[in-house]
Amino acid sequence: MNQTEGPIAYTAIPDKVTRNAHAAFASDPAARIAKNAVSASPIRKVARVPEALSLDASTFDVQLSQGDITNQKRSGRCWMFASLNTMRFRIMKKLNLKTFELSQAYPLFWDKYERANWFFQNIIATANEPVTSRDVSFLLLDPLCDGGQWDMFRSIVKKYGVVPKDAMPETHCSSNTGDMDAFLTRFLRAGAKALRDMIAGGADKETLAAKQAELLEQFYRMLAICLGEPPKSFEARIRDKDDKLVVSGTFSPKQFFDEYVGMNLDDYISVINAPTEDKPYYRSYSVRFLGNVAEDGGVHYVNLPVESLKRAAIAQLKDGLPVWFGCDVDQNYLQDDGMMGITTMDADGLFGVPVMAGLDKAARLDYGESLMTHAMVFQGVNLDGEGKPTLWRVENSWGKDHGHDGYDLMTDDWFSEYVYQVVIDRKYLTEDELAAYDSASTPLAPWDPMGALA
Known part of the structure; x- marks a missing residue:
């Protein structure tokens, strides 16, 4: 017996x-x-090691020039901001712009x-399982988070393109997604119950499809009230650094992209x-239930040693292109200093x-201590005499007043421990x-840590 x-x-x-514990503490x-x-100050401030912060953040061996720092505000759209920041970099370079920003509300609408x-189809596919099953419980837990x-993101852009920020500006709900997400999630759960009840009552596929279409139309209405409707086409006029008009015309979002x-x-x-025993290196993986655009499939990635991630990221930076990455941002992170480093806190x-020495990277994943929580962009790197990375320049999306004028610094040993994904x-x-x-991918459980959303 178990x-x-x-x-x-x-x-x-x-x-x-x-x-014994009391005596040891008292003595x-x-x-x-x-x-x-600690009774008078935050733990991180007390544990802060000032000597570990004496790093030159003014210039890097490989450094890209980006526009004004963006700000996701009170939303969990870091993965969108990071993705759009890699794309606006290309626009700025191509058009000789000082700065530029793509709409973050536009992909937010289409993703949701x-x-x-995607959620309704998974609910239908699992309708024969009890609502208390682990699969159904997982689907209902957080079906519409911002992460x-x-x-x-690639699936959204392939289908819907991108638009300049002026074409679909921020709303209160896009910058402060909490209430919107709560009402949308409540609607989805009610829709899930309706679909499951219909299936239990013997509804055929046509009836279910009609109900799902009705639910999606209602969901679209809620989104449009919160975010406005995404444009099918828009006017764009853009001037470069020299005040020359370099873009003028009407575009669809896909044409603009x-x-x-x-x-x-x-x-x-x-x-x-992911250096865990259940995920051998040089294998590809997917995650059950994880995706958004149904016809494009779910996520798919290859698991490699961390040095392979670094090598590829450096090569891409050297070719003048930024690198999207996902990490566990809160670990050993001094936000006021804009510093991610293993020795920055003791x-x-x-x-x-x-406390920190008790688990290695694999054990942190296995025991629920760490997973990907935030996405940002590498915009530079310092290299030692052998070409090995020592310090990374990170573009964040928390506004220009954060860190080093909106940028963070990441030591290479922190990369090894807490970076989980690069694009x-x-x-x-x-x-x-x-x-x-x-190669054919191995499906991971929906709750696997590598299915975490930044």
Whole structure:
């Protein structure tokens, strides 16, 4: 019989353990000093190591020039901002612009609309499972969060294109998505119940399709009220650094992407680093239930050693193109200093116990301590005498007042520990790496940490 079957025989903490803990704390001057410091200041400020912050952030060996820093505000659209920042970089370079910004509300609308369709189809596919099953519970848990992955953004742009920010500006709901997401999610759950009830009552495919169409029309109405309707075409006039009119005309969103971004989206693929036993390197993976545009399929990536991610990212930067990446941003991160570094905080020294040293990267994934939480863009890197990276320049989407004028610094050892995904042009991967990516993918469970949404 499995050990977890039946009641667990819980036992009380022995009095001796608590007495020993109290005595050890009372006799330790360092613990008392740490207590006094933490009682008056945030833990990260107390654990901050100033010597580890003395890094030159003014220039890099490889450095790209980007426009004004963007700001996702109170929304979880970092993956969209990072993706659009890689695309606006191409527009600025092509048109000789000082700065430029693509609409972030536009892909937000289409992602949520497509994700509603994806959700309803998954609900129908799992209708024979009890609502308490792990699959259905997962689908209902958070069907419409703001987060996503590169493959999902690629699917949206392939279908809908992009538009300048003026063509679909921000609304209160796009910059502050909490209430909108809550009402949309409640609607989706009610729709899920209606579909499951119809299936239980013997409804045929045509009846279900009609109901799903009705739900999607209603969902579109809610989105349009919150975000406005996305334009089918728009007027665009853009002047370059020299005040020369370089764009003037009427465009569809797909025409604008094709003409001014000019990016072969299918060439850019997701490469992950997950050093866990269940995901051997040089294999491709997908994640069940993870996607948005139904006809484009779900996410797909290849798992490689972290040095392969670094090598490809450096090659792409050297060719003058930024690199989208996903990481666990909150780990060992000093936000006020704009610094991600392994030695920037000494939590183990502060607490006198192995807090940070207790788990390696694989164990952090296996035991729920870490996963991808944020997407940003590499815009530069410093290299040592052997060409190995030492420091990365990171474009964030938290406004210009954050970090170093909107940029963060990332030490290379932090990259090794907390970067989980990069998006790379296929040409920067080796034949073996590409063969692994192009092989049949192994589906991961929906709740696998590599299915986390930035």
